[in-house]
Amino acid sequence: MAAAGLVLTTALLSGLWGNLFTQTLLVVLYGGLCFIYRRFWLIVLLLVGLLWGNWKHSWEKPIPQKGYVEMEITITSHPTLTPDGTYRYQAGKIFFTWGEVFHLGDRVFCRGHIRPYGTQALFLPREIVVKKRSFLLGWLSELSLLWQxxxxxxxxxxxxxxxxxxxxxxxxxxxxxxxxxxxxxxxxxxxxxxxxxxxxxxxxxxxxxxxxxxxxxxxxxxxxxxxxxxxxxxxxxxxxxxxxxxxxxxxxxxxxxxxxxxxxxxxxxxxxxxxxxxxxxxxxxxxxxxxxxxxxxxxxxxxxxxxxxxxxxxxxxxxxxxxxxxxxxxxxxxxxxxxxxxxxxxxxxxxxxxxxxxxxxxxxxxxxxxxxxxxxxxxxxxxxxxxxxxxxxxxxxxxxxxxxxxSITALFYGLMGFYLLWKLLSVPLSKKKKARKILFSPKNSPQKS
Structure with missing residues (x-):
């Protein structure tokens, strides 16, 4: 189970954020290791995770790094109260502040400018119109705002x-x-x-x-x-x-x-x-x-x-x-x-x-x-x-x-993930070899007993 979760998680993250070289290297290393230990169902899981991650990545429209945009986004956070009285929202990698209250899951249409902000994007809205309300999660947002x-x-x-x-x-x-x-x-x-x-x-x-x-x-x-x-x-x-x-x-x-x-x-x-x-x-x-x-x-x-x-x-x-x-x-x-x-x-x-x-x-x-x-x-x-x-x-x-x-960070976690998968796949084989040695050792042999 641990090997399956590790393979699926790594494949999904690589499909979401990795380039073609990273995904090819992952298939070669993880797939080769699973092939050596005859875990063919893990190879299938690896390919499914890569396909799912790539589909999820292509499903969302790419957001420009900067400039004027007109787009529809989904609010992925509850309204967060700021010291100046406005509300801060998250929409994936985009965050912005606005004076109106939106709920988690709301689909809104926005016009404004985008600026890069580290690993995220700062959106400076001029107009935000609600296209579709999320009533199931709305009461959670209201309760969160009441607490704040x-x-x-x-x-x-x-x-x-x-x-x-x-x-x-x-x-x-x-x-x-x-x-x-x-x-x-x-x-x-x-x-x-x-x-x-x-x-x-x-x-x-x-x-x-x-x-x-x-x-x-x-x-x-x-x-x-x-x-x-x-x-x-x-x-x-x-x-x-x-x-x-x-x-x-x-x-x-x-x-x-x-x-x-x-x-x-x-x-x-x-x-x-x-x-x-x-x-x-x-x-x-x-x-x-x-x-x-x-x-x-x-x-x-x-x-x-x-x-x-x-x-x-x-x-x-x-x-x-x-x-x-x-x-x-x-x-x-x-x-x-x-x-x-x-x-x-x-x-x-x-x-x-x-x-x-x-x-x-x-x-x-x-x-x-x-x-x-x-x-x-x-x-x-x-x-x-x-x-x-x-x-x-x-x-x-x-x-x-x-x-x-x-590059050092990617190398560190790549080696750690490869070592962990190798240990997880080699544990059952080592246990079988150890059991065979104990079972057929001279001390436990039927002739000596």
Missing amino acids: TSIVQNVPERHIQALLFALVLGNRTYLDYTTKREFQISGLFHLLAISGLHLALITGVLNICFALFLPKKYALMISCLLATFYTMLLGFPASLLRACLFLWGYALLWEVRPQILWLNYVALSAAVCCLLLPPSWLGIGFSLSFLAVMGIILLARPFAILFQKFTPFDTILGTTFAANLATFPLISWSIGEISVISPLANLFILPLFPFLLAGCFVSALWALFSPIPFILLSFLDHIWHAIAFVIHGLSFAEVLSFRLSS
């Missing part, structure tokens, strides 16, 4: 508003440039993105509460349903969708959770995300999310064993180094630089971050109904100032940042 306006009304402090928007709703427009830059320099920008850590915290707290008066299995199922609703409320971001699929696998298969199940289910959930999400939704968050989880599954234990001789925090250090090693090249290529002190910064901040995250969730839920009490605001303020002080001190190490080229 309630936070603005019931939280007087601006920096606490920015915290709640960033850590609970994934809206980083309220954070100032200095804060975002310091998080980026210290290698902690991933903490500002809604990811599996948020969903694990929500599910864990809800599971503990429901388990007080319900059986554990039913408590976990209810917690998963509420976590799924939270994923829908945030507009199905790729990182949360991955975590939600992984969480449901944990809940449904909670009685058979050997270590091989995690790798199988992560690879399968990656393939499901690629099939469900349009190609424009497959951004940097999708890749970083899966790479971090794969790195933790494959490398956390060896790193923990390595650090066991030096520190009692071997598990935390092993997990941190594993996730950082798996995501370093992609972060360097996409953001522009990575920090050498990122593992050290994670070690200092991660023990405090769950308390900040829990306080933000409680405050955001409280803000839905009434103003947040002073004690809770003071708690958030003290923890945030402690974290900001450490991050500000670590941000002076900007000279230790470096950048990897796109």
Whole structure:
């Protein structure tokens, strides 16, 4: 299952974003490896994934990099409230701000100018007309907007508003440039993105509460349903969708959770995300999310064993180094630089971050109904100032940042994917050889017995 998910995910991503040379190289390497190990059904899966990715890529009309455009686009995010009172929208790789409210899934006709903005495109609209409303997802957008306006009304402090928007709703427009830059320099920008850590915290707290008066299995199922609703409320971001699929696998298969199940289910959930999400939704968050989880599954234990001789925090250090090693090249290529002190910064901040995250969730839920009490605001303020002080001190190490080229990044992940597929395909054969040796060894032979 893990090999199938890895092959399908790689083929889909290559079909969506890769050129002819990349796809040919993928077919030669992955197809040759599957042919050597006689996994012909994986070759068929590889070709199907490439065809599906290319069809998805050609299905969407190409968007010009700059200039005046007239086009129809589909809104792929909930309305995000900005500090100036307008709403920010995402439409694939395009983002823009507008004063009217649109919903996730709405089809709109736009006129305006497009400017390149990193890996995305900034759209400066002159006119936007709704062509087709999405009523099924409209109430989710309305509820998300209600939550955002309630936070603005019931939280007087601006920096606490920015915290709640960033850590609970994934809206980083309220954070100032200095804060975002310091998080980026210290290698902690991933903490500002809604990811599996948020969903694990929500599910864990809800599971503990429901388990007080319900059986554990039913408590976990209810917690998963509420976590799924939270994923829908945030507009199905790729990182949360991955975590939600992984969480449901944990809940449904909670009685058979050997270590091989995690790798199988992560690879399968990656393939499901690629099939469900349009190609424009497959951004940097999708890749970083899966790479971090794969790195933790494959490398956390060896790193923990390595650090066991030096520190009692071997598990935390092993997990941190594993996730950082798996995501370093992609972060360097996409953001522009990575920090050498990122593992050290994670070690200092991660023990405090769950308390900040829990306080933000409680405050955001409280803000839905009434103003947040002073004690809770003071708690958030003290923890945030402690974290900001450490991050500000670590941000002076900007000279230790470096950048990897796109060719090195592609080579790193290509070798890692080839090695992982080789290990997955060679495991059954090695087990069979080992079983034969044990079965026909002289010690277990019938003549000796």
